[in-house]
Amino acid sequence: MSIDAEAARRQRALDLLIARDTEIGERAKLRVAKIYGPTATSSLGTYDFSDSFAKGDQVSRRVDWVHQNWLRPIRLFYRLIPKPIRFAIKKLFA
């Protein structure tokens, strides 16, 4: 097979793959549009993962408040107070 003929064959095969993918993609888009409404497939509408689930609702994010700078002296003070008092405070807030 000549080089040109081989290149043309490859291009045809690649175009066929793209055509199949487009067909599957369109079907998938219609399914999503049926569930979420037409804006979900609009070329102007933007999807972001946080549209599905807000990152802030995840619990490990919520504990970040203890690392805020203004809490540092309070944390230092807490660590230095006697153990029984520390445990009593812990128990109270638990």
Added chain:
Amino acid sequence: MSKFIIVSDASNCSFRDLLNTGKSLLTNSICPTHWLISGSSMQLLKIQNHRLLRKSDIIITDKLPDPDHTTVVFLRAGDTLAQDALSLIAQHTDLHDVIYGDSAHGRASRFDEPSKARRPQWSPERLRSHNYVGDLLAASHSVIADAGGISTLATLHEHDRSLRLFDVCTSPYRIAHVLYHSSHERMTPTASLDAVQQHCARTGIDAVCSTSQESQSVRVSRRLHSQPKISVIVPTRGTAETIKGKQVVLAAHTIETLIINSTYQNFDVIAVLDSDTPSEGRQAIIKAGGDRLKVVDYDRPFNFAEKINLGAVCSDSDLLLLLNDDTEIISPDALETLSSILEDPSVAMAGPMLLYEDLAIQSAGHILNPVPIDLYRGHSSTLSGAQNILKVQRETSGIIAACVLVKRDVFEQLGGLCTLFPSNFNDVDFGLKMQDAGYRVVWTPHAQFHHFESKTRSIKMHPSEVENLGTRWRDKLEDDPYFNPHLERYINIWKENVMGQRSVLDALGPTAPIASK
């Protein structure tokens, strides 16, 4: 309203445990009609005469009631049913014939809730490895009859019982809700080698089964009847990097180590080279590939998906191994393991465990939560993960395209990798296309490759790629069948979405015992 028969095997439990189970039946939102206790006539008699249960409407017996139009629930003696478990099961008995759900283990402490075993949806490959569905199974009377009847199933090992029920059922279902509180603190699923061997014989799977003591699981290795030719597609631009302290051309190193170390030798290599590949890099690749190598030039702007597609159309094998240029085979029989998984006609893609150079996990399959994430990325490969998830072969929604074996006919049928994703998510989209077409994607820890990607590399998410993924697959991203809605999202471990150290420890799995103890 659904009628329920509860079945418990009392042969290895105390009276107190059995009584706890009985009390949970009394307080349930739907009262079962019968409680079948097998294995101990003494325990049965004591329970029948107990003041709480004597006056109840539940018929406690060791004889078989007529199972017509009832749902049979297998519950281990000692485990307690969640108060709303039967009503939750009743909501799904019309559409599904075998139902399982999540479970709670251990006691709550002042700071932590009890551990919860969160389970994925129906995963047949994983069930062969261990009884991931847990100890509570609800099945319709017709499935029970087809699987051998109540009396036979009641006395079987739980793994055997699960396999027999799932062998004959048509519509299994997972309820993402705690259905029972286990008396066992340990959440690791059990496994029975005999049960898996019998299952393979029943279902016509020609395989060698072996146990792993380390993870209490069974490995099912399908026999390879032939070694079909594999085309290894390596997209590259001839980059040179330092690997294990040595400066190498990445693609040349990948190809050379595959040729030298793999025990599967029926493969050729298609290297898809960018036009700006330096000549020394090109020469190194040609030298490493030898007469197996076919070089295909790629002269367009970078598009990973298109490079892979180009490699595929230039190959002629039945199987395609998509392989990044920064990889190295670890298990010599990795290609045998992956191709044996593809012997199953419903499996179209199989991927290995990928490890960084320091043996930390690079990818153990994708989860979609909703961000596509490589499970346990960056964690030690010695971890077992939640419920031994890292030690067993299982279905997943996708596998990183850095190393994955695909059936060629399915690759072509699905249009290859989507070129709308030039950098990221082309593998995620491809996995979801497979799932949509009804094929299964299997990840295995029994085949291992290195992936020398930088540990600190963070994926640059292009908004257009995220948008394309969302417009095609938003529903799948929000409800990955191999995830559980109660797990924490946006992280790469199988962790309950609660605060507290226990959930993190449960996600990492049991740690190795300290040698001095």
